[in-house]
Amino acid sequence: xxxxxxxxxxxxxxxxxxxxxxxxxxxxxxxxxxxxxxxxxxxxxxxxxxxxxxxxxxxxxxxxxxxxxxxxxxxxxxxxxxxxxxxxxxxxxxxxxxxxxxxxxxxxxxxxxxxxxxxxxxxxxxxxxxxxxxxxxxxxxxxxxxxxxxxxxxxxxxxxxxxxxxxxxxxxxxxxxxxxxxxxxxxxxxxxxxxxxxxxxxxxxxxxxxxxxxxxxxxxxxxxxxxxxxxxxxxxxxxxxxxxxxxxxxxxxxxxxxxxxxxxxxxxxxxxxxxxxxxxxxxxxxxxxxxxxxxxxxxxxxxxxxxxxxxxxxxxxxxxxxxxxxxxxxxxxxxxxxxxxxxxxxxxxxxxxxxxxxxxxxxxxxxxxxxxxxxxxxxxxxxxxxxxxxxxxxxxxxxxxxxxxxxxxxxxxxxxxxxxxxxxxxxxxxxxxxxxxxxxxxxxxxxxxxxxxxxxxxxxxxxxxxxxxxxxxxxxxxxxxxxxxxxxxxxxxxxxxxxxxx
Numbered sequence: 381x382x383x384x385x386x387x388x389x390x391x392x393x394x395x396x397x398x399x400x401x402x403x404x405x406x407x408x409x410x411x412x413x414x415x416x417x418x419x420x421x422x423x424x425x426x427x428x429x430x431x432x433x434x435x436x437x438x439x440x441x442x443x444x445x446x447x448x449x450x451x452x453x454x455x456x457x458x459x460x461x462x463x464x465x466x467x468x469x470x471x472x473x474x475x476x477x478x479x480x481x482x483x484x485x486x487x488x489x490x491x492x493x494x495x496x497x498x499x500x501x502x503x504x505x506x507x508x509x510x511x512x513x514x515x516x517x518x519x520x521x522x523x524x525x526x527x528x529x530x531x532x533x534x535x536x537x538x539x540x541x542x543x544x545x546x547x548x549x550x551x552x553x554x555x556x557x558x559x560x561x562x563x564x565x566x567x568x569x570x571x572x573x574x575x576x577x578x579x580x581x582x583x584x585x586x587x588x589x590x591x592x593x594x595x596x597x598x599x600x601x602x603x604x605x606x607x608x609x610x611x612x613x614x615x616x617x618x619x620x621x622x623x624x625x626x627x628x629x630x631x632x633x634x635x636x637x638x639x640x641x642x643x644x645x646x647x648x649x650x651x652x653x654x655x656x657x658x659x660x661x662x663x664x665x666x667x668x669x670x671x672x673x674x675x676x677x678x679x680x681x682x683x684x685x686x687x688x689x690x691x692x693x694x695x696x697x698x699x700x701x702x703x704x705x706x707x708x709x710x711x712x713x714x715x716x717x718x719x720x721x722x723x724x725x726x727x728x729x730x731x732x733x734x735x736x737x738x739x740x741x742x743x744x745x746x747x748x749x750x751x752x753x754x755x756x757x758x759x760x761x762x763x764x765x766x767x768x769x770x771x772x773x774x775x776x777x778x779x780x781x782x783x784x785x786x787x788x789x790x791x792x793x794x795x796x797x798x799x800x801x802x803x804x805x806x807x808x809x810x811x812x813x814x815x816x817x818x819x820x821x822x823x824x825x826x827x828x829x830x831x832x833x834x835x836x837x838x839x840x841x842x843x844x845x846x847x848x849x850x851x852x853x854x855x856x857x858x859x860x861x862x863x864x865x866x867x868x869x870x871x872x873x874x875x876x877x878x879x880x881x882x
Contacts, residue, residue: 419436420489432458434447450809452465472803473806474657476723476726476811477718490702497695507692515708518704518708522708530673541685542669543572543653544579547562548583549681550677558601559585562606563604564589567790603627607629610635612635613801617644631651633653638716638753639720640658640761644749650672651671651677654668727760738825743765745759783824
C-alpha cells in the first residue's frame, strides 16, 4: 500500500469520525445551547399546583427557583387557597392566553445568544426589524382587521407610548397660543386623560368628553379625538364623532381582534394603534405598533420615538417575531379560536349570573357578521361594564368591596360612580373567583328579596282582623302559619340566616 493511499484512508476515517460526532452529538455546533435549554426546562418543570409559575428570573431559595403564586393562592407550591383575599378585577392583565402558550412551548421558544444584535441599529441604520414589519402586515392580512397597504409602521414600547407620540405629532403644527383639544367619548380609557395631563404640554390639553364640543354646538379650535374600538371599558364598536379639517383622529384598536369582537370590516383609518398585550397576552414584552397614512405624521412620530427610547429593544422584536409566526399558523385559527372560546365561555357564565339580578346589570352588545370566522357571532368583551341599578348604590365599587371584589371605578372613565369595570382577561383562577363572588352578591340580593316579601305580607296581615292562619309566599313557596308566634319565629330564623350570608 502506497503512502498516498494510507494518507487518503486516514483522512476519510477522520472526516467520518468528525461527521459522526457533529451529527449525533452536536458537541461543536450546539453545546452552547444545552445548558440554557436544560435550565429553562428545569424551571418549567417545577410544580406550582396549577396556581402559579416558576421563572428563570424569579426568586431563588436554597439555590433553586421558587413558585410565584397567583392571587389568592399561597404555599411553597401554590396549593393553599386564601379564602379571605380580594378578587382583583381591576387590572387588564391578559393572562387568559397563558394556557395556549404552555401548549405551544416548543414553537414559541427562542434562545437569545449573548452577542445577539448588540448594535443600536440594524444593518440598514433603522430601528425596526424588516422581518417583523412584514410579519405584522401578514398578521393583519390573515385576520382581515386592518389595511396595511400604503401605511408606514413604527414600533413603540407598548401602545401607551405610541398614543402620546401620536398626540404630540398631530399637535406639532398648532400655534402655542391655541393648543389642540384632546377629547374622547365617555366612557373612555383613563390613560388618555392621565397621560395628556401628566406631560402638561403647551401644545395640547385634555378637554374631556367629545359630546361637550362636537360639530353641532359650534366649538372652535383644533381637536384630536381618541377613538377606542372596541371601547375600553364597554366593548362597543366606536367611530369618530368629530369631522372636518380641524379634527384629527387617533384610532386605538387594542381590542380589535377575534378574541373580543366580531370583525365586521377592514379598519382603514389614517392613524391606527395596536398592542401585543391584548393580541397574544404578552403584556410584559411592552410592544405596540402604529400604522400611519400621512408621511409627515409618521416622521414626527418617528422623531418622538427616537428621542424618547431610541426604538424598541432588539430582544423584544425577536420575541414578537417568533410569537406572531405562531399566531398566524393555520391561518390564525388555533390561537384566535382558543382566545374566542375562552372569552365566550367567561362572558356567558357572567351573563347568566347577572341575569338573575335586578340590582346589577352589564352592557348589552350586538351580534354581527365576522369576516374572520365567516359567521354571525356575538361580542366577547375584555371587560364587563357593571352598573349598580339601585338608587342608593351610588358608589358601585364600594358595593363590590362588601364581597371582596375590586374593580376599576367608573369615574376614572368619565362616567358615573355607579359604574365599575370588571376585567375578564386575567387568569382562570382570577375569573373563577370573580364569578363566585358575583354569585354571592346576587344570592344576597335574592335572600333580601325573600325577606322583603315576608315583611310586606306580614304588614298586610297585621293591618287586618284575619291573622288566624296567614298564607305567606317566600320565593314562590306558600307557607301557612297557625299563629302570630309561628310567624315571628319564622321571621327571626330567616333574618338570622340572611345575616350570616351577608
